[in-house]
Amino acid sequence: MSAAPAVLGQTRSALTAAARELRASWSRTATLWALVFAAALLAPAALPEGRLVDLAGFVYLALAAVGLGYAMGLAGIPSLGQGAFFGIGAFAEAISRAKGGVPLLPSLLLAVLVAAACGVLTGLATGRLRGAFVAVSTWILSWIVLLVLTSFPGISGGAQGLVMPESRVLGQTLTPTAHYVIGLTLLGLALLAFAVLAHRGPGLGLAAGRDQVEAALGLGVPVARLRLGAFTASAAIAGLAGALSVELSQVADPSAYGPVLSFELFVAVILGGARYALGPVLGLAVIAGFSNAAEEIGAARGLPPGRLEEMLTGYGMLLVLGLGGAGLLPYADAWWRRVRHRREQSRAETPATLDPVDGPAPLAAHGVSKRFGSLEALDRLELEVAPGSVHALIGPNGSGKTTALKVIAGQLGADDGSIALGVDDLTGLPEPERAERGVVGTQQTTAVFADLTVLENALVGAGLRRRSAGPFRTFFRTPKARADERRAEERALAALAFVGLDDGADRRASELTAHEQRLLMIASALATEPRVLLLDEPAAGASAAELERLADLLRSLRDRGLGVLVIEHNLRFVRRVADLVTVLEAGRRIATGTLAEVAADEAVRTAYLGRQSL
Amino acid sequence: MSLVVQVIVTGLAAGGVYGIFAVGYSLIYRLTGVVYFAFGDLVSFAVFATLLVAAGTAPVSQTSLPPGRFLLALLVGLLLCVGVGAATYILFIEPYLLRGSTLGWVAATLAIAFALHGMVGAVFTRPAYVFPDPLPFDELGRDGVVSVAGASIQVRSFFVIGFAALLAAAAAWTLERTRHGRALQAIASEPEGARFAGLPVERLVALTFGLVGGLAALAAVVAAPSAPFTVDTGALLGLKGLVAALIVRFGSPWAAFAAGLGVGLAEAAIDNLRIADLGLGPQYGEILPLAFALGLIAYRSLRSEPVPGRA
Numbered sequence: 001m002s003a004a005p006a007v008l009g010q011t012r013s014a015l016t017a018a019a020r021e022l023r024a025s026w027s028r029t030a031t032l033w034a035l036v037f038a039a040a041l042l043a044p045a046a047l048p049e050g051r052l053v054d055l056a057g058f059v060y061l062a063l064a065a066v067g068l069g070y071a072m073g074l075a076g077i078p079s080l081g082q083g084a085f086f087g088i089g090a091f092a093e094a095i096s097r098a099k100g101g102v103p104l105l106p107s108l109l110l111a112v113l114v115a116a117a118c119g120v121l122t123g124l125a126t127g128r129l130r131g132a133f134v135a136v137s138t139w140i141l142s143w144i145v146l147l148v149l150t151s152f153p154g155i156s157g158g159a160q161g162l163v164m165p166e167s168r169v170l171g172q173t174l175t176p177t178a179h180y181v182i183g184l185t186l187l188g189l190a191l192l193a194f195a196v197l198a199h200r201g202p203g204l205g206l207a208a209g210r211d212q213v214e215a216a217l218g219l220g221v222p223v224a225r226l227r228l229g230a231f232t233a234s235a236a237i238a239g240l241a242g243a244l245s246v247e248l249s250q251v252a253d254p255s256a257y258g259p260v261l262s263f264e265l266f267v268a269v270i271l272g273g274a275r276y277a278l279g280p281v282l283g284l285a286v287i288a289g290f291s292n293a294a295e296e297i298g299a300a301r302g303l304p305p306g307r308l309e310e311m312l313t314g315y316g317m318l319l320v321l322g323l324g325g326a327g328l329l330p331y332a333d334a335w336w337r338r339v340r341h342r343r344e345q346s347r348a349e350t351p352a353t354l355d356p357v358d359g360p361a362p363l364a365a366h367g368v369s370k371r372f373g374s375l376e377a378l379d380r381l382e383l384e385v386a387p388g389s390v391h392a393l394i395g396p397n398g399s400g401k402t403t404a405l406k407v408i409a410g411q412l413g414a415d416d417g418s419i420a421l422g423v424d425d426l427t428g429l430p431e432p433e434r435a436e437r438g439v440v441g442t443q444q445t446t447a448v449f450a451d452l453t454v455l456e457n458a459l460v461g462a463g464l465r466r467r468s469a470g471p472f473r474t475f476f477r478t479p480k481a482r483a484d485e486r487r488a489e490e491r492a493l494a495a496l497a498f499v500g501l502d503d504g505a506d507r508r509a510s511e512l513t514a515h516e517q518r519l520l521m522i523a524s525a526l527a528t529e530p531r532v533l534l535l536d537e538p539a540a541g542a543s544a545a546e547l548e549r550l551a552d553l554l555r556s557l558r559d560r561g562l563g564v565l566v567i568e569h570n571l572r573f574v575r576r577v578a579d580l581v582t583v584l585e586a587g588r589r590i591a592t593g594t595l596a597e598v599a600a601d602e603a604v605r606t607a608y609l610g611r612q613s614l
Numbered sequence: 615m616s617l618v619v620q621v622i623v624t625g626l627a628a629g630g631v632y633g634i635f636a637v638g639y640s641l642i643y644r645l646t647g648v649v650y651f652a653f654g655d656l657v658s659f660a661v662f663a664t665l666l667v668a669a670g671t672a673p674v675s676q677t678s679l680p681p682g683r684f685l686l687a688l689l690v691g692l693l694l695c696v697g698v699g700a701a702t703y704i705l706f707i708e709p710y711l712l713r714g715s716t717l718g719w720v721a722a723t724l725a726i727a728f729a730l731h732g733m734v735g736a737v738f739t740r741p742a743y744v745f746p747d748p749l750p751f752d753e754l755g756r757d758g759v760v761s762v763a764g765a766s767i768q769v770r771s772f773f774v775i776g777f778a779a780l781l782a783a784a785a786a787w788t789l790e791r792t793r794h795g796r797a798l799q800a801i802a803s804e805p806e807g808a809r810f811a812g813l814p815v816e817r818l819v820a821l822t823f824g825l826v827g828g829l830a831a832l833a834a835v836v837a838a839p840s841a842p843f844t845v846d847t848g849a850l851l852g853l854k855g856l857v858a859a860l861i862v863r864f865g866s867p868w869a870a871f872a873a874g875l876g877v878g879l880a881e882a883a884i885d886n887l888r889i890a891d892l893g894l895g896p897q898y899g900e901i902l903p904l905a906f907a908l909g910l911i912a913y914r915s916l917r918s919e920p921v922p923g924r925a
């Protein structure tokens with residue numbers, strides 16, 4: 001067989017390429033963290049056996065806290081249910097092991113699945129709610145888990161709890177040292193995944209959705225799915241941590257999992273800094289410090305356990321909140337930034353140029369109506385945007401221009417009529433799917449993702465065309481994912497270069513001027529490779545020179561085959577860029593044509609232009 | 615029959631207190647969008663501060679207190695509740711509201727709850743405390759108990775129901791009929807407009823946090839003598855009030871109060887009644903209302919129009 005050596009050769013070259021890639025991306029920081037991890041693994045040698053149980057227990061709690069960081073930090077979901085998921089994992093493990101006689105590994109898997117299932121259900125049930133209601137629902141969930149465990153001794157073993165059988169895996173008994181090593185490895189993996197994902201693939205989409213939901217949806221980010229995924233992952237990690245922690249302590253205590261634990265984990269995440277991988281671990285360490293101090297004082301004064309700890313945790317949280325509430329790591333990070341200026345990453349000198357549109361198609365709206373109560377915002381609107389043309393939508397304030405744009409983008413549903421791109425019927429499709437098919441809108445207000453860098457903003461848009469950007473591929477940095485990521489970065493840089501923002505692409509978007517932010521919105525939209533671009537007053541607040549540049553940009557987009565629908569008040573600007581103009585009044589189209597034709601129209605003159613000469 | 619009467623009266627007495635909490639949660643939520651998680655523990659704090667002023671941390675009995683000192687203690691407890699309610703709003707909640715940080719105010723209200731709970735628990739270490747009755751109900755009936763339709767009922771249960779209804783009416787009246795109330799309604803529906811019209815929005819909201827704290831403290835002080843009060847009682851009362859408020863989606867004072875009564879009745883019925891030989895028993899009395907509220911939230915959420923970006 002002659003194919004075998006060829007396959008081997010391919011594998012070998014792929015492996016060398018991967019090794020080269022790894023060497024190239026390895027940095028001093030990575031070496032530092034690897035050393036820290038190795039040093040932490042050696043801790044059991046220096047500690048007595050009794051302390052080791054505590055330490056392993058801390059590591060499992062830290063794992064749950066980092067899991068909560070996925071929901072709170074990455075997705076911005078205020079979850080007060082992490083203690084409940086931890087308890088659900090713990091009791092799934094305890095019941096299947098102590099009562100069902102299931103071996104350790106399958107029951108661990110079961111515990112994770114049960115916790116993840118509860119996470120999916122909670123995430124689905126609360127996914128449409130605003131933050132306050134998510135907090136309340138997860139809080140109630142924590143109470144329910146506590147009440148169920150404490151009032152049904154038949155399930156939970158009552159006051160003594162469930163005593164676990166000996167923990168054995170593959171004939172080996174799990175010692176506290178083994179638990180510590182397992183816990184630390186899992187914690188390391190969870191931290192690494194957080195760090196890798198926070199600024200790539202799904203993490204970028206989550207950050208975009210956290211800051212500006214509307215803008216993220218407009219760029220085709222599947223915000224709802226990503227949030228559900230982050231919440232489920234967070235619950236599953238808590239379940240795993242809970243299950244392992246009962247194996248460690250050998251007893252499942254029904255009163256240990258509930259609102260108090262949820263609160264402590266929540267505080268740990270905020271105290272340390274929700275958007276930093278290590279934030280939750282640091283926060284939990286501070287709380288553990290409180291709790292040790294509280295235990296010493298409490299024991300000396302003969303207080304019931306836990307009371308002082310709660311009080312100190314509460315005061316600690318209030319102190320941090322009183323100081324501005326950003327958490328410890330963000331403070332440290334801001335200080336570090338002041339001390340040492342961040343270096344710009346070096347990139348290829350000549351960014352790729354924007355590609356011509358792939359498969360241009362006309363956008364057509366037929367008989368589109370939209371009512372808000374008794375107000376007829378759009379009345380049987382007819383509109384067509386040909387590929388390679390700029391179509392301006394003008395009209396007095398309140399004539400329905402922005403509503404028309406939102407209905408076409410899918411941000412608002414139409415009550416009547418149809419919207420199509422070429423032969424593709426878009427009517428009824430949600431916003432991200434329209435973006436996927438090539439109709440991409442920007443917001444009227446400046447809506448950049450302020451926490452992300454300029455490049456990351458554009459990468460959110462470029463993410464729409466990525467096919468290998470799931471959490472697992474992104475985490476394992478598979479060759480496919482890396483190639484995909486490189487292409488996305490090229491697209492993003494090309495879009496930034498097109499609007500003139502490629503210099504300083506590592507700046508935070510919040511540092512840009514208002515006009516630059518509008519350009520960045522356009523760049524993010526262009527990075528999605530749209531066929532039709534919808535712009536709502538892109539020229540608002542621009543200076544004369546900026547207007548000039550913007551007009552050039554739009555004409556250049558037209559020449560690449562893009563259809564552009566633009567709302568604009570500035571008629572001089574409209575005259576410079578628009579091939580066709582549609583005039584709206586009170587939700588109805590009163591004229592379409594070139595600006596000169598429209599200006600000559602009697603209805604337009606009386607409705608709108610009478611006061612302004614063209 | 616006698617059991618049914620007993621269930622109804624005890625249920626309404628407990629529910630009246632939940633109702634007052636629900637009125638407080640609703641008012642605060644409608645004004646600010648904040649769910650005030652510290653509410654229950656704030657009331658615990660008021661009750662135990664009253665005990666502290668009245669008799670230190672020693673246990674007290676109905677007759678051991680001089681009436682003057684007890685009255686002073688009640689007043690101090692009430693004022694503390696008002697003061698702490700308003701102060702925590704200004705110091706910890708408002709800054710995060712202004713920034714639109716949900717994580718921030720959730721953390722703040724919960725931290726206040728646990729700080730208060732831990733503080734009370736560190737000072738009052740017995741399992742439970744008797745709260746003396748400010749009014750001499752034990753002189754009515756047989757040691758404060760009367761027989762109605764064959765059921766033995768504490769006289770003060772009727773007082774609790776009536777007083778709670780009176781407080782709810784006062785809250786509704788304040789909201790509808792007074793200048794302060796109308797200003798609050800303006801703030802709730804249009805905070806920016808209210809600010810523009812020259813209303814001192816921050817001060818009015820802080821005042822409301824204080825008043826709502828005082829309202830709940832009154833309700834708790836009225837209810838506390840009915841049964842031993844523990845460090846956790848306030849948090850549990852608060853939780854049930856929150857459930858009631860959720861059921862009516864933080865609605866008007868009367869709706870919230872009615873929901874509180876409903877939760878109280880349901881709890882008493884689940885605890886005690888056997889229908890067709892099927893009894894659930896006390897272990898379900900607390901869980902089922904919570905589960906019901908959670909299910910209701912999920913149901914409403916799934917039936918609602920999808921908010922952009924939410925599942």
